[in-house]
Amino acid sequence: MPLAELHAALDSWFGDTARDLPWRAADCSAWGVLVSEIMLQQTPVVRVLPVWEEWLRRWPAPADLAREPAGEAVRSWGRLGYPRRALRLHAAAAAIVDNHGGAVPGSYPELLELPGVGSYTAAAVAAFAFGRRETVVDTNIRRVHARLFTGTALPAPALTAGEMRLAAQLLPDDGAASVRWNAAVMELGALVCTARAPKCGQCPVRGACAWLAAGEPPPTYTPKGQAWHGTDRQVRGAVMAVLRLAESPVARELLEQAPADLGFDADGIGVPLAALHRLNPAPEQLERALSGLLSDGLAELHPGGLRLPG
DNA sequence: TAGCCGTGGTC
DNA sequence: TGACCAAGGCT
Numbered sequence: 181m182p183l184a185e186l187h188a189a190l191d192s193w194f195g196d197t198a199r200d201l202p203w204r205a206a207d208c209s210a211w212g213v214l215v216s217e218i219m220l221q222q223t224p225v226v227r228v229l230p231v232w233e234e235w236l237r238r239w240p241a242p243a244d245l246a247r248e249p250a251g252e253a254v255r256s257w258g259r260l261g262y263p264r265r266a267l268r269l270h271a272a273a274a275a276i277v278d279n280h281g282g283a284v285p286g287s288y289p290e291l292l293e294l295p296g297v298g299s300y301t302a303a304a305v306a307a308f309a310f311g312r313r314e315t316v317v318d319t320n321i322r323r324v325h326a327r328l329f330t331g332t333a334l335p336a337p338a339l340t341a342g343e344m345r346l347a348a349q350l351l352p353d354d355g356a357a358s359v360r361w362n363a364a365v366m367e368l369g370a371l372v373c374t375a376r377a378p379k380c381g382q383c384p385v386r387g388a389c390a391w392l393a394a395g396e397p398p399p400t401y402t403p404k405g406q407a408w409h410g411t412d413r414q415v416r417g418a419v420m421a422v423l424r425l426a427e428s429p430v431a432r433e434l435l436e437q438a439p440a441d442l443g444f445d446a447d448g449i450g451v452p453l454a455a456l457h458r459l460n461p462a463p464e465q466l467e468r469a470l471s472g473l474l475s476d477g478l479a480e481l482h483p484g485g486l487r488l489p490g
Numbered sequence: 491t492a493g494c495c496g497t498g499g500t501c
Numbered sequence: 502t503g504a505c506c507a508a509g510g511c512t
Contacts, residue, residue: 220508227498261496298510318508366508375506376501405504417496
């Protein structure tokens, strides 16, 4: 299928099928787009939606977030996961105020300088918030390209230069068309060309798919899953759940072991505290988790104990 | 660069 | 049920 036909087919499909997401609204600010892109890193849309709405209501511009303590960003991040993203978004807001007069910069290199903004997010914000022609490559786009053009079930474990070259070659010349193309391929990967059970029957470009033509060969490698149970990450997560709810510093002793006669909900953190104690981490593991949180800036040591960064 | 970093839904 | 997976970034 000629490239122009491919562009037209996906553009039409996108027009009919695209989800009505608030950060895609015409009046959404660049800040709103940036916040959405950071929140969406490794996190499904449905879980981002309510948190994004709350963030934009509370902090409609970078300066509004920048003048808050970083801990407020972490607290209102809730259970989105990877709370360092909240810290980086707060730092990005400060950098936008300090270096860009409070306005989100529109160029790829300037965006790339912001904390928490890597090659994907810089390209995505430049494209979706500023209408620039950028080579946007995320996990969805990589998977669609792998199937459509390479004929494999999954992309390589790590992004390759060849994939970037291919993505750049596929990009429509016209600026506005390139923005829609990026969004459409990403949407196709999210809704139809999914990792587990692709809905090829609904695919507007199945006739051009190299993977389908090859008989849907299985992946040639098995992705290594992320360990969770018993890991430091699990302990870190449990500690963060306590700190997010705590309204005052949490004594270390409280994190280390449950007082046998804790008959009250200490500072309203009884539930996450019980969850932490149920994990029953070894003392050295709890120590690793706590020192990791401290060195990451997700927690601070105060006379009264641990708390979110002020 | 490979390993690390949260969370919850899905099959 | 447990392993996989979700709009990555950082070191």
